Structure formats: structure tokens, C-alpha cells
Amino acid sequence: FHLRASYVAEVDKLVEVAASIGAKKFGALYQDDAFGQDGLDALKKSLAARGLTLVATGAYEKNTTKVEPAVDALTKATDVDAVILVSNTQATAAFVKAYREKGGLAQLYTLSVNSDREVVSRAGADKAHGLGIAQVVPFPTSGALPITREYQALLHKYQPEAQPSVFSMEGFVYGKVLVEALRRGGPNPDRAALVKALESSPFELGGFVLKFSPTDHEGSKFVELTMINKAGTLIR
Numbered sequence: 001f002h003l004r005a006s007y008v009a010e011v012d013k014l015v016e017v018a019a020s021i022g023a024k025k026f027g028a029l030y031q032d033d034a035f036g037q038d039g040l041d042a043l044k045k046s047l048a049a050r051g052l053t054l055v056a057t058g059a060y061e062k063n064t065t066k067v068e069p070a071v072d073a074l075t076k077a078t079d080v081d082a083v084i085l086v087s088n089t090q091a092t093a094a095f096v097k098a099y100r101e102k103g104g105l106a107q108l109y110t111l112s113v114n115s116d117r118e119v120v121s122r123a124g125a126d127k128a129h130g131l132g133i134a135q136v137v138p139f140p141t142s143g144a145l146p147i148t149r150e151y152q153a154l155l156h157k158y159q160p161e162a163q164p165s166v167f168s169m170e171g172f173v174y175g176k177v178l179v180e181a182l183r184r185g186g187p188n189p190d191r192a193a194l195v196k197a198l199e200s201s202p203f204e205l206g207g208f209v210l211k212f213s214p215t216d217h218e219g220s221k222f223v224e225l226t227m228i229n230k231a232g233t234l235i236r
Contacts, residue, residue, distance in 0.1 A: 001198050001212060001217045001219060002218045003173060003177060003210060004112070004136040004137070004170065004219075004220060005136045005218075005220050005222055006218065007035075007038065007042065007111055008042040009221060009223050010111050010112060010134040010136070010223050011042040011046055011084060011086070011111070012046045012223075013134055013224070013225065014084055014109040014111075015043065015047060015050065015052070016046075017109070017132065018081070018084075018107060018132075019050055019052060023052075023081035023082040023107065025053050025079050025080055025081050025082075026043070026052060026053065026055065026080065026081065026082050026083070027054070027055060027057065027058075027080040027083040027084070027106060028040055028043055028054060028056075028057045028058070028085075028086065029058050029059075029060070029070050029074065029085045029086065029095050030057065030085075031059070031060060031086060031087055032061055032062060035086070036059065036062075036086050036087070039084075039086030039111070040057070040086060043086070055079060055080055056073055056074050056080055057073070057074075058070025058072075058073040060087070060095075064091070065090050065093075065094035067091055067095040067098060068098065071095060071098045071102060072102075074099065074104060074106070075102045075103060075104045080106045081107065082106055082108070083106045083107070083109070085108060085110035085111070086111065087111075089113070089114045089118045089119060089122075092110050092114050092119055092131075093119045093121075093128075094122070096119065096123045096131060097123035097127045101127070107130065108130065108131050109131070109133070109225075110131065110133055110134070111133070111134055112133065112135050112136050112166070112223075114133055115167070116133055116166075116228055116234040119131065120228060120232040124232075125228070125230065125231060129228055129229065129230050130227065130228065131227065132226070133225070133226050133227070133228070134224070134226075135166050135225070136170070136220065136222060136223055137169045137170045137222070138169065138207070138208050139166070139169075139226065139236050140152070140165060140168070140169040142236070145206055145208060147172075147173070147176075147205045147206030147207055147208045148169070148206075150206055151164070151168075151169055152164060154172075155168065166226075166234070173205065173208065173210075176205050177198075177205070177210060177219075181194055181197040181198045182194065182197070184197035185197040198217075199213055199214050201219070208222070
């Protein structure tokens with residue numbers, strides 16, 4: 001059971017946002033494995049559906065930050081409006097830093113798997129500024145939804161030294177769904193009861209809804225864009 005939107009949905013949201021502010025020509029950095037290739041394929045489909053163009057790509061080897069060839073390829077493509085990074089945190093940070101240092105001007109976007117704080121720590125706030133990051137859970141410092149207010153109150157109560165983050169927010173959502181599914185499964189839930197309970201959707205979690213069925217175990221389609229500001233802080 002997946003509680004987060006797919007990477008395909010994230011890529012499509014990033015393209016949608018970039019296109020809405022005028023991007024027409026795209027570049028891509030991708031990890032040279034199944035994860036990266038799936039992201040690249042999703043990007044190509046999303047662009048084709050909107051009549052947009054992929055003009056440059058660059059790959060890097062998995063479990064490395066060897067992004068220099070990709071940086072060269074994407075900085076040489078001076079007509080690129082936006083670059084989608086299908087990459088992990090370390091490679092993202094290395095690319096962002098090197099791309100900006102080489103004069104790359106395109107808007108950069110990446111997936112929710114990336115830690116904004118680690119990107120800032122590795123690349124520096126001046127280089128990371130403006131990086132768009134897709135998110136698949138409600139923004140943790142927002143007070144708009146009951147679930148975020150509950151999360152903030154409990155985090156302050158049990159870990160007062162901790163700062164809210166999208167990763168702990170996601171863990172909080174997972175915990176709430178599991179506890180509610182166990183409750184629905186009865187006093188002695190087994191595997192079958194837990195599966196049945198999860199499929200007895202929806203799960204209304206204070207303004208954030210997850211919905212499964214016997215034929216669909218992807219509970220959420222929610223994706224929104226966040227961005228790193230000049231101070232190196234994540235904002236909506």
C-alpha cells in the first residue's frame with residue numbers, strides 16, 4: 001500500500017508548474033538506473049502531452065555524485081528553460097552547486113526524495129536558492145489543515161528540540177494510517193483483516209485524505225511544489 005503519489009505524478013506536476021510560468025524547452029538530469037530511467041520516461045511523456053521539448057539530458061552513475069558530464073551537457077544547452085532532476089539528495093546538491101558555478105541559468109526542479117536541508121548544507125543557500133522540490137504530504141509548518149496542527153503540537157510535546165520537516169510529516173501520516181487500519185481491523189487483527197481495513201477507505205486525516213480499494217493500492221495523488229528561498233529555508 002503506497003501512501004504517497006508516484007514519481008510519475010511528481011514529474012508531471014513539475015512540468016505543469018514550469019510550463020505555467022513559460023518554460024518550453026526542458027533538460028533532465030537522471031540517475032543511470034531503473035529509477036532514473038522511469039523518471040526520464042515520465043518526463044518525456046509529460047512533455048509530449050503538452051507539446052513541449054526535451055533538448056538536453058545528462059546522466060550520473062548510481063551511488064556517486066559524478067555529475068560533471070551532465071553539468072557540461074546541460075550548461076552547453078543555453079536554450080534550456082527548466083531542468084528536471086531525477087536524482088537523490090547528494091547528486092542533486094552536487095549538480096545544483098556545479099551547474100550554478102558554471103553559469104547555468106535554467107530553473108531547477110527535483111523530486112520529493114530529496115532533503116532540502118541537506119541540499120542547502122552541501123550546495124550552499126546561494127546556489128540552492130530557487131530549487132523547486134515536489135512534495136507529497138501537507139506542508140509541515142502550515143496551520144491550514146488540522147493534520148498539520150496536530151503534527152506540530154505532538155512534535156513540540158514529544159520532541160521539542162526537533163524542527164518540523166516534510167520527512168517527519170510523511171512518517172506521521174504513515175503512523176496515523178497504520179493505527180487507524182489496525183483499529184478498523186478489530187481486537188485481534190491479522191494480515192487479512194489489515195488488508196481489508198486498508199481497502200475500506202477513505203482515511204480522512206484532518207484535511208488530508210487517502211483512499212485505497214481492492215484494485216488500487218496507491219492512496220494519494222497529492223503533489224505540490226515547494227521552493228528553497230534565499231535564506232536556505234523551504235517555503236511553499
